[in-house]
Amino acid sequence: MQRVTVQHGPFDPGAILSAFTGLADGAGAVVSFSGITRDLAAHDLVAMEIEHYPGMTEAALEDIRSRAIARFDLIDALVLHRYGRLAPGDPIMMVATAARHRAAAFKGAEFLMDYLKSRAPFWKKEITATGAAWVAAKDDDEAALTRW
Amino acid sequence: MKIEIRYFAWVRERVGAASETLETEAATIADLIAELSALSEGHRHAFSDPEAIRAALDQTLVDMDAPIAGAHEVAFFPPMTGG
Secondary structure: OOOEEEEOOOOOHHHHHHHHHHHOOOOOEEEEEEEEOOOOOOOOEEEEEEEEOOOHHHHHHHHHHHHHHHHHOOOEEEEEEEOEEEOOOOEEEEEEEEEOOHHHHHHHHHHHHHHHHHHOOEEEEEEEOOEEEEOOOOHHHHHHHHHO | OEEEEEEOHHHHHHHOOOEEEEEOOOOEHHHHHHHHHOOOHHHHHHOOOHHHOEEEEOOEEEOOOOEOOOOOEEEEEOOOOOO
């Protein structure tokens, strides 16, 4: 199965997690995280539009995945992120990690998420009934990288 | 040298184009930003807050003092908000 995926269309987090787990030979722990489209600043979200930088996005995700595997000695790792127009409640992205022990699997998933938020070229725009606005990056997201 | 410039998110919207080709002698990303800022009111607006701009050279994130000699593609965009 593909370990780095950038796609517009929907995905089934449960099915992907099952397939990923089935391939993780020797793993004693699998951790996954799914992000769901939700209202951020706005409370009348109609849609979320996600722009990305084709080519750089895939390269950045491959790099983040490789670093997570090397750093936490993961057996496997998976990153999937959608782009385009998404509706509230839609799964937007997921990461999954497989390791011998749970600490590495949890840490690897957190590392993937922290780097994905600040180093993969995606930009979210909230569309509401009254207009559209780009989501601002949080200082916390950049600060989160310092712990690694 | 001739270089392909790409813009994303609100940088793209303010510039009013997703890409353009520029003939430039700029030595670094910062030099290139100064040159681009003078092109139009939209460019000036896009680059008015340097702290809010990130740059990639041939699809790799770089700092503002990175030399651009030999690059094919430079991209400018806001801080990323994936996840």
